[in-house]
Amino acid sequence: MLLDSNIIIYSAQPEYSQLRELIAEHSPAVSALSYLEVLGYHLLTKQQREYFEELFRVAQVLPISQDVLTQAVALRQQRRMTLGDAIIAGTALAHKLTLITRNVDDFRWVAELNLLNPFDADGST
Numbered sequence: 186m187l188l189d190s191n192i193i194i195y196s197a198q199p200e201y202s203q204l205r206e207l208i209a210e211h212s213p214a215v216s217a218l219s220y221l222e223v224l225g226y227h228l229l230t231k232q233q234r235e236y237f238e239e240l241f242r243v244a245q246v247l248p249i250s251q252d253v254l255t256q257a258v259a260l261r262q263q264r265r266m267t268l269g270d271a272i273i274a275g276t277a278l279a280h281k282l283t284l285i286t287r288n289v290d291d292f293r294w295v296a297e298l299n300l301l302n303p304f305d306a307d308g309s310t
Contacts, residue, residue, distance in 0.1 A: 186211050187277045189286035190219040197236045207303055214245040216276040252279040274298055
């Protein structure tokens with residue numbers, strides 16, 4: 186499974202302990218883009234930064250490889266989508282991983298992409 190940046194950010198909030206449990210149980214991967222988006226946020230508190238740094242130490246951070254770029258370009262050629270979403274979806278596709286995101290509507294149109302929204306009552310899309 187590949188964590189979208191929004192899931193990583195939500196997991197730092199005390200009220201989302203179920204996300205921390207999900208992450209701990211599955212040893213997920215993250216895109217290098219999520220690493221940049223999350224740790225690069227300029228208003229992180231010391232506690233948030235420490236939590237995210239620990240998460241990224243235990244998660245597999247997947248690079249933005251040529252295969253990821255090829256997937257992302259193909260997606261953006263099909264439909265308008267943000268650069269970040271294209272790279273994250275491209276990473277999931279290139280590595281054949283389920284994308285864990287709260288923003289399933291941003292990705293639902295990508296037929297080959299498996300999605301899971303952990304905020305849904307049944308965990309499906």
